[in-house]
Structure formats: C-alpha cells, structure tokens
Amino acid sequence: MDSSPELQRFLEQEKQNMMVKELVGKLTSMCWDKCITSAPGSKFSSGETTCLTNCTQRYLDMTMIIAKRLQM
Secondary structure, three states: OOOOHHHHHHHHHHHHHHHHHHHHHHHHHHHHHHHOOOOOOOOOOHHHHHHHHHHHHHHHHHHHHHHHHHHO
C-alpha cells in the first residue's frame, strides 16, 4: 500500500473536511431546532438571530474545550 507523504496529507485533509462538514451539520440541526420555533419567514427575528448566535458560539466553544482535553 502506498503511504507516501502526499497521500497521508491528502487523507488527513479529507478527514478534517469530513469532520468540519459533520460539525456544521450537527450545529445547524441542533441550533435550528432550539432557536426556530415557528415557520421561518423571509428574515429571522431578532430573538432568533440572538439565539442562533449564542447557540453556535456555545457549541463551538465546547467543541474546542473537548478537543483540547482529548489532546492531553
């Protein structure tokens, strides 16, 4: 099996891309379900915008904390 440095870098990049897509999917689903409580209109309400912003920030903060702890 070819394990050249280029192949290893490519595989690592693909793995990271997959993880980012998974994170975005989870984040979108979780925060949407929490913050959008009625049929969405053409624009989010100020409460929905605030909720989405806070939810996203908390989720990303926790993901970073968990990732740092796993690296220890």
